[in-house]
Amino acid sequence: MAKKLRRKVQILTSIITNANLMGFSSGKIYTGNLKKICVPGLNCYSCPGALGSCPIGSLQAVVGGVKHQFSFYIVGFLMLIGSIMGRFVCGWLCPFGLIQDLIHKIPVPKLKLNKSFDKLKYLKYLILVVFVLLLPMFFVDIIGMGKPTFCQFICPVGTLEGGIPLVLLNKSLRNAIGFLYTWKVTLLIITIILSMIIFRPFCRFICPLGAIYSLFNPVSLYRLKVDRNKCTNCGVCSRKCKMQVEVNKTPNSLECIRCGECITNCPQKAIKSVKPNFLKTKCTEKGI
Numbered sequence: 001m002a003k004k005l006r007r008k009v010q011i012l013t014s015i016i017t018n019a020n021l022m023g024f025s026s027g028k029i030y031t032g033n034l035k036k037i038c039v040p041g042l043n044c045y046s047c048p049g050a051l052g053s054c055p056i057g058s059l060q061a062v063v064g065g066v067k068h069q070f071s072f073y074i075v076g077f078l079m080l081i082g083s084i085m086g087r088f089v090c091g092w093l094c095p096f097g098l099i100q101d102l103i104h105k106i107p108v109p110k111l112k113l114n115k116s117f118d119k120l121k122y123l124k125y126l127i128l129v130v131f132v133l134l135l136p137m138f139f140v141d142i143i144g145m146g147k148p149t150f151c152q153f154i155c156p157v158g159t160l161e162g163g164i165p166l167v168l169l170n171k172s173l174r175n176a177i178g179f180l181y182t183w184k185v186t187l188l189i190i191t192i193i194l195s196m197i198i199f200r201p202f203c204r205f206i207c208p209l210g211a212i213y214s215l216f217n218p219v220s221l222y223r224l225k226v227d228r229n230k231c232t233n234c235g236v237c238s239r240k241c242k243m244q245v246e247v248n249k250t251p252n253s254l255e256c257i258r259c260g261e262c263i264t265n266c267p268q269k270a271i272k273s274v275k276p277n278f279l280k281t282k283c284t285e286k287g288i
């Protein structure tokens, strides 16, 4: 039940986030008033369908602006969403999360990473600090404008949702293809191949938005709780967790994307979610 509901919410959020259907035929980006609002997940500003702005793109735009401002709006938005739901956004609301989930369904042999890969999870924090904050702030042109280095050099979401559709729809852009485009398409292909064999590699190792929301997991209003009186330490929850969280030990791990698989599969029904009042009735009915 929770699995089906999650998929429906992911699809609905992805459609609403990219509801500017005219953009897909005209090849033009929507630039109206809604673009002033950030969406909770990673969704490229340059996607022809995008109605809102990507929080990571917006963050780079303000720190890389001529005045290198601190944006209370974007930081406040990230803190608000993070403190309500943490990485629930990754599991339920992010369009690129859905894309990775669907790619992982392709029937090829799957790889469960052993402990030696554990340190790779810190890469997303390094990317956040270096490519989203420091380089846009200090890697500036002659008028003092910083580059959105994460979008420009790394983000496969931008290539998939923005770069490729815009190049296909605009002849002038096709003629301007260069090394950077080839580099970004290569990164996208690598991400797709890895997503087939590893569950959510981009979320686990690369995504700076996931890195920000992860810091809120232990304190957000939506949290998981293990009832120690019911838990028999059977380990079913950890074996079912595709993010490889040791659920009975660290239910609010920074890596948990709140998919709910552990809650559904615990034979003792020992895992519960603590949630804000406005989510309580609906979620309890669906067993999330």
Ligand code: SF4
Pocket: 226, 230, 231, 232, 233, 234, 235, 236, 237, 238, 247, 248, 265, 266, 267, 268, 269, 270, 271
């Ligand atoms: S599946 Fe349930 S009972 Fe088993 S270890 Fe996890 S929380 Fe405890």
Ligand code: SF4
Pocket: 240, 241, 242, 243, 244, 245, 247, 251, 255, 256, 257, 258, 259, 260, 261, 262, 263
């Ligand atoms: S700990 Fe539970 S909710 Fe979190 S990712 Fe793992 S299975 Fe999903």
